[in-house]
Amino acid sequence: MHTDPFSLFHRISTRCSDALSAKESKGSKDHTSDKSFRYWPGCETRTVLPLCSVSFLTHYTCSWDHAARQMGFSDRRECPNLCKLAFDYIRKSDGCEEDIYAFFAGEPDADTLFIKLVEEFERCILSYFAFHWKHASHMISQVLRAESEPKKKLKHIVMAATREQRFERVTKNLKVARVFTTLLEEMKAIGLVSLDDSQCTDVMVPMAHKDRSPVLLFMGGGMGAGKSTVLKDILKEPLWAGTSGNAVVIEADAFKESDVIYKALSSRGHHDMLQTAELVHQSSTDAASSLLVTALNERRDVIMDGTLSWVPFVVQTITMARNVHRRRYRMGDGYKVDEDGTVTEKYWEQIDEEQEQDGAKKRRPYRIELVGVVCDAYLAVIRGIRRAIMCRRAVRVNSQLKSHKRFADAFMTYCQLVDNARLYSTNALEGPPKLIGWKDKDKTLLVDPDEISCLKMVGRLNDTADSIFELYRRPNPAFEAGSVWKDIILSPSRLNIQKELKYSIQKVERLRE
Structure with a gap:
């Protein structure tokens, strides 16, 4: 039985x-x-x-x-x-x-x-x-402890007990230094300062857009979906092959890793890896937003790499990109909650109207493209944990699951707002990402009927799950033929x-x- x-x-x-x-x-x-x-x-x-x-x-x-x-x-x-x-x-x-x-x-x-x-x-x-999954940080720490300090249990206890005081002291001491280093990183990314030839960078001096509109490419998908893998293939395409070195790549994680406070706390070991990432999350997000609005005002080709899980932010960003050839923008107040509980979201605000000079060529509007990446959230969790072990960069699993669920729910909405959209699946453990959906201009989204169910499945996941068996409602796709769990683990x-x-x-x- x-x-x-x-x-x-x-x-x-x-x-x-x-x-x-x-x-x-x-x-x-x-x-x-x-x-x-x-x-x-x-x-x-x-x-x-x-x-x-x-x-x-x-x-x-x-x-x-x-x-x-x-x-x-x-x-x-x-x-x-x-x-x-x-x-x-x-x-x-x-x-x-x-x-x-x-x-x-x-x-x-x-x-x-x-x-x-x-x-x-x-x-x-x-x-x-x-x-x-609720104890993923302990499993990660177990591996890292065995690697570095197998018997120093007292140190781990002391580090946990003094975390708040250490964070407060480091933040206070490096507050001013952070402002200058973040500004310098933004200037490097936009091409306003020279770069050391010995350092590798994704961003260089811009090229003039003579015969085409500048492009804003949204790379969206939950944490650990495989966006970086898909982006490597995208950058080989004709449009990006000649300009990818001049495009401004916007990624909050890049600012996080260059944050002086993040570096100072991370240099002391893996004990506060998760808390350190959360401490600098807002500042790295703000830095990425600042770089985004600057790049759009300067009419640069832009690649925005993120989860795209918060619909109001994405919709307002697309609206800004549609109008930035007529008006300049700056960062708004963001997400605010008034004393009476009223929520206001204003991520961008107009500065002034662009004045066209006599004889100047009319400025072209941005072409907006979307590349979405979706996968079984179970695989994304595994990838996230492995990345934390190898790269010391961790996120909470429930936050990761929420990012997948929200992006899957919002993808169809985004498709209506952009000029071109593609959706890739990275469910294969080996092999390249698979194109499962595409849309050109005002046409409807064309999908692979055998694969698009993954998007719907992720949209109904349980973002409070503690294991693969709690991830989806019945019938759980983990037990169906074709799933990693059924075909590989229980082979x-x-x-x-x-x-x-x-x-x-x-x-x-x-x-x-």
Whole structure:
């Protein structure tokens, strides 16, 4: 009899809560050894759910231990080299894949084993980070702590306890320096100051637009959707191939990473990674907005990379771009709440009307294009967590889910306001993004009927979900054919691959003892 996945997940969650309560009250019995934590339909002989291990859910079965359990090892001491390979792979440390290949170098089918182990590591990551999203920061910190300071628990406690005072002190000391460095970054981006030849930049001196309208390209999609991957392909197109170096690329994250306060706090370790990003979020957003309005006033080609999740901001920005050839603009007051609770949103305001000089060529209006990127939000969460581990740049999962939901809901509205729109799907784990929707001028949006359902699916996700099983209402697409969870994590062939890997790993581990 096949067990209902949602009922089983509810029972697992309940048992986890009961185990934690018992652990906190008695401090004796370790409920994590209970087999009921481990099983999932379709993969009954391997751990798929990461096990809760200590009180308050702040520690988990390590991701590298999880990989060992997936292949049937009950104790990491049976496969220390495998655990190290898994640990290095999840961090994408230099030479990690070369080390995996060297591990099997003495085996006759080393090439095949290498490919199978890398694919199994990917499956382990996809399953390990599919749960406990409310505690994602703890899972990320667990990996980073193991990398740098495995035994300095007291330091982590002190850093957490003194966070507010440290943030306040650093912000106060660097307040003036931040103003000047942010202004300098804006001037560099717009091309008003020279750049060091030794530094690489996305923005250079502008070119005159003689025979065409300037272009404003919106790159939109939830956090972790894969916008950067799609943008690389867009910049190879004829329009951008010759001008991409002269386009102003506007991305709030770029200002965040150059913020002196962000740098100062990040240099002290990963302990406050999430809080540091949130501390400088507003200032980096303001800097990006300032650069945007300056670039439009100067009639530069502009690429605006963001989630486009807040409809009023995007609509007002499009309105500004439609009129900026007649009037100049500046930043408005933004989002304001009056004492009586009235909300006012004014992101841009007109300065004056442009005066055309006698004999001057009439200024062309902006051509506005939209490139949207959509993917299963589950994959985006995994990408976000992995990026946090590799790049030390994290966001809260619920904020990430909201950005996906809001963009999916708003995409059709945006299509009516722009001159050209395209929608890409990045659901494929390997291979290029897939074009699933396009619109030219006043025509209706043409879609791939087999793929556009992804946009509708993301639009109805649960942005408070704590796991893949809470992400969508029934029927959950995670259990349908074609999904990553169904076809890759719960693949019937996976068990045989794990057995083959375990046999070969045991041989190599014995030789290395």
